[in-house]
Amino acid sequence: MFTFANMKYTVTSKETIIGADEFISRYRDVERIRQFCLQCPGYGKAWNCPPFDFDPRTVSDGFKTVRFIATIIEFDEQTRAACTSPEQAVEVGRQAMDEVWQSLLPRMYEMERAVPGSRCFTFRCVLCPEGCTRPEGKPCRHPDRMRHSLESVGFDITAAATDLLGINLDWSGDGSLSKTITLLTALMCP
Ligand code: SF4
Numbered sequence: 001m002f003t004f005a006n007m008k009y010t011v012t013s014k015e016t017i018i019g020a021d022e023f024i025s026r027y028r029d030v031e032r033i034r035q036f037c038l039q040c041p042g043y044g045k046a047w048n049c050p051p052f053d054f055d056p057r058t059v060s061d062g063f064k065t066v067r068f069i070a071t072i073i074e075f076d077e078q079t080r081a082a083c084t085s086p087e088q089a090v091e092v093g094r095q096a097m098d099e100v101w102q103s104l105l106p107r108m109y110e111m112e113r114a115v116p117g118s119r120c121f122t123f124r125c126v127l128c129p130e131g132c133t134r135p136e137g138k139p140c141r142h143p144d145r146m147r148h149s150l151e152s153v154g155f156d157i158t159a160a161a162t163d164l165l166g167i168n169l170d171w172s173g174d175g176s177l178s179k180t181i182t183l184l185t186a187l188m189c190p
Pocket residue numbers: 046047048125126127128131132133134139140141142143146
């Protein structure tokens with residue numbers, strides 16, 4: 001497997017607070033977003049991804065405010081230039097996301113603990129290094145700690161990032177490593 005031990009990137013963040021009703025009315029569109037999920041190779045392979053045996057709207061209903069957070073990974077030019085194939089770009093991007101997520105997830109739980117009744121919305125579930133139990137048809141090992149991503153429960157995070165944070169998600173279409181990768185998370189509060 002390709003690894004890029006000396007890759008360099010910086011991490012910055014941007015966030016905003018918005019009323020939950022407004023966030024839902026502007027950005028929640030469960031059926032439309034599920035069409036994107038259907039194209040993902042991970043669809044149905046982890047318990048925090050659709051399809052669900054419950055209405056995903058219930059996960060984000062009942063809150064008053066949303067703290068919407070972008071964590072931006074920006075690669076330096078040398079790192080980008082050193083990625084000479086689409087496979088390397090994918091692997092370097094994944095490695096950086098995993099590294100950043102390892103420190104970001106505990107902070108999301110801390111934010112949640114600090115606000116009773118709140119719930120964080122995260123990135124992909126990495127709680128089980130041995131792999132998710134869903135493909136085996138077994139229950140989630142950590143239902144108390146597993147959290148959903150905003151997109152998995154029907155939010156258009158691309159539109160929200162553009163409108164609320166002025167961030168255009170930088171999808172590389174030519175197989176090169178994107179200049180930035182942005183992780184979008186949220187804390188919904190009562
Ligand atoms: S906690 Fe484990 S079993 Fe549950 S969704 Fe995450 S990876 Fe799957």
